């Protein structure tokens with residue numbers, strides 16, 4: 001299968017699985033193409049601009065944006081989701097698609113960090129948490145100079161100001177910030193570069209998942 005066929009087959013598998021297991025709020029082909037596949041690819045230039053090497057997609061859900069990005073770049077990828085049924089489905093998708101560059105972890109991100117410390121050139125996250133929390137979660141996974149690529153929708157100014165006030169202490173600097181206004185949706189891709197280790201001992205967080213899928 002070529003890349004286009006792989007992305008479509010992945011979506012077919014997601015929609016099929018979603019009939020029996022709730023893995024996404026999106027249940028139509030057109031919405032899936034737009035809100036999962038196309039939206040995942042919005043961050044492709046940012047991943048291509050990251051240093052060479054593997055990336056981790058944290059809180060991957062049905063595999064977005066991790067699977068489309070792994071297909072398009074051919075980079076090695078680790079998709080992390082601690083909900084076991086989602087991780088099992090991710091395993092089955094990856095197997096069915098024959099994606100040898102993609103591995104799955106069913107651990108919590110905080111636990112996977114111990115095993116994969118400093119291993120990733122980039123970390124992607126969509127619809128997982130607030131920016132400051134993403135910065136904490138991704139820090140141990142990133143290699144020095146690695147990029148945290150955050151897919152945000154509309155963001156309260158307060159969230160951004162808070163995250164930016166922490167960037168130095170958390171060992172980051174803002175690399176890029178791009179807003180895409182497509183159709184009726186706003187997508188903002190914020191990239192933070194890891195420039196050092198955090199100056200704070202980071203607390204262990206619980207329950208990061210957002211209520212809304214996107």
Ligand SMILES: C[S@@+](CC[C@H](N)C(=O)[O-])C[C@H]1O[C@@H](n2cnc3c(N)ncnc32)[C@H](O)[C@@H]1O
Nearest residue numbers: 059060061064081082083108109126127208209
């Ligand atoms: C709202 S969904 C987003 C899924 C996908 N990234 C997307 O945009 O469609 C958030 C996902 O993160 C997972 N998750 C939340 N907290 C996590 C944690 N601490 N460790 C691993 N996975 C987590 C949840 O199981 C859920 O599948």
